[in-house]
Amino acid sequence: MKKTIAVARRLPQAVLDQLSQFGEVVVAPTDAGLDKHGLVALMRDADAALVTGLDAIGAEVISGCPKLRLVCNIGVGYDNIDLAAASARGITVTNTPGAMDDAVADLVFGLILGVARRLHQADAFVRGGQWTPANPSAFGLGLDVSRKTLGIVGFGRIGKVIARRALGFEMRTLYCNSTRVDPGIEAALGATQVDMDTLLAQSDYVVVQVPYTPETHHLIGAEQLARMRKSAVLIHAGRGGVVDDAALAAALKAGTIAAAGLDCVENEPHVNPALLGCPNVLFTPHIGSATAATRMNMVMMALKNMAVGLQGGTPPNSVTARTASPP
Numbered sequence: 001m002k003k004t005i006a007v008a009r010r011l012p013q014a015v016l017d018q019l020s021q022f023g024e025v026v027v028a029p030t031d032a033g034l035d036k037h038g039l040v041a042l043m044r045d046a047d048a049a050l051v052t053g054l055d056a057i058g059a060e061v062i063s064g065c066p067k068l069r070l071v072c073n074i075g076v077g078y079d080n081i082d083l084a085a086a087s088a089r090g091i092t093v094t095n096t097p098g099a100m101d102d103a104v105a106d107l108v109f110g111l112i113l114g115v116a117r118r119l120h121q122a123d124a125f126v127r128g129g130q131w132t133p134a135n136p137s138a139f140g141l142g143l144d145v146s147r148k149t150l151g152i153v154g155f156g157r158i159g160k161v162i163a164r165r166a167l168g169f170e171m172r173t174l175y176c177n178s179t180r181v182d183p184g185i186e187a188a189l190g191a192t193q194v195d196m197d198t199l200l201a202q203s204d205y206v207v208v209q210v211p212y213t214p215e216t217h218h219l220i221g222a223e224q225l226a227r228m229r230k231s232a233v234l235i236h237a238g239r240g241g242v243v244d245d246a247a248l249a250a251a252l253k254a255g256t257i258a259a260a261g262l263d264c265v266e267n268e269p270h271v272n273p274a275l276l277g278c279p280n281v282l283f284t285p286h287i288g289s290a291t292a293a294t295r296m297n298m299v300m301m302a303l304k305n306m307a308v309g310l311q312g313g314t315p316p317n318s319v320t321a322r323t324a325s326p327p
Helices: 013-020 036-043 061-063 083-088 101-116 119-127 155-169 183-189 196-204 222-226 245-252 292-310 317-325
Strands: 004-005 023-027 048-052 070-075 092-094 149-153 172-176 191-192 207-208 235-237 259-262 281-283
Touching: 004 013, 004 259, 004 292, 013 155, 013 292, 023 317, 036 061, 048 292, 061 172, 070 292, 083 196, 083 317, 101 235, 101 259, 101 281, 149 155, 149 196, 155 172, 155 183, 155 259, 172 196, 222 235, 222 245, 245 259, 245 281, 259 317
Parallel strands: 004 023, 004 048, 048 070, 070 092, 149 172, 149 207, 172 191, 207 235, 235 259, 259 281
Antiparallel strands: none
């Protein structure tokens, strides 16, 4: 019997043509995103669905799609999908790990440099006509990056790539992770494992790069921010909710830390108004993977997962298979 494949976001026609080899493709009527009712309407008769991290595939959506057996997420994070509900129904969920590591690491260093040298404020200074012969040095000073200490909370694939970038800046790298990485990798990256308190106390730049789970909700809150240096910068380019945005806004306004660079926030795209009122924050709109090549790599990895799953195999990036395995 011919399969039905639902696509929750509009994709290039060449991608849809590849999908059509495996079944009838139905595409969301808009690229603005669908609520749970719209997703159920789209996916009700689907055997498989191709979604993104912006599509909330909760228990209600899953229960409304009785034929669904495969959900392929275009993205490494999958907190947008209720894994427990999917597993209970025998639905395989996949993601696209590795496809975006370089792009995210590049953005992290863009945020580090942008915040340190106050590039967003410098641009506004020039555009606002404040750079004048009578006032050539009025902009003020920024922070150094080279030979400073970088602390990485979460030392998975992306964390390691960030550490590799830090070598070029001669930075000392500390990392906090649930397990220690191979000593050979530590040596190659110039990285040292420490506990969270040590990392926060000693780092000039703290990068948060962990997945969002119930255990990591508000991993960085008022208590952790208070342990950081007053001159320190927080960089977050992972998943919203890992950092307590209200606590961060309070810390920035109180001078507990110097500044922050944020590619993700809680409840995005709705930004906490208190954070918006902080001039010492550089925002980007969750664009860690937003390069043409990276996005296409993610799509192609999701297509491979889809092809294997629809043909009865275990997709190479099955999240449900990994989470079902014993540790």
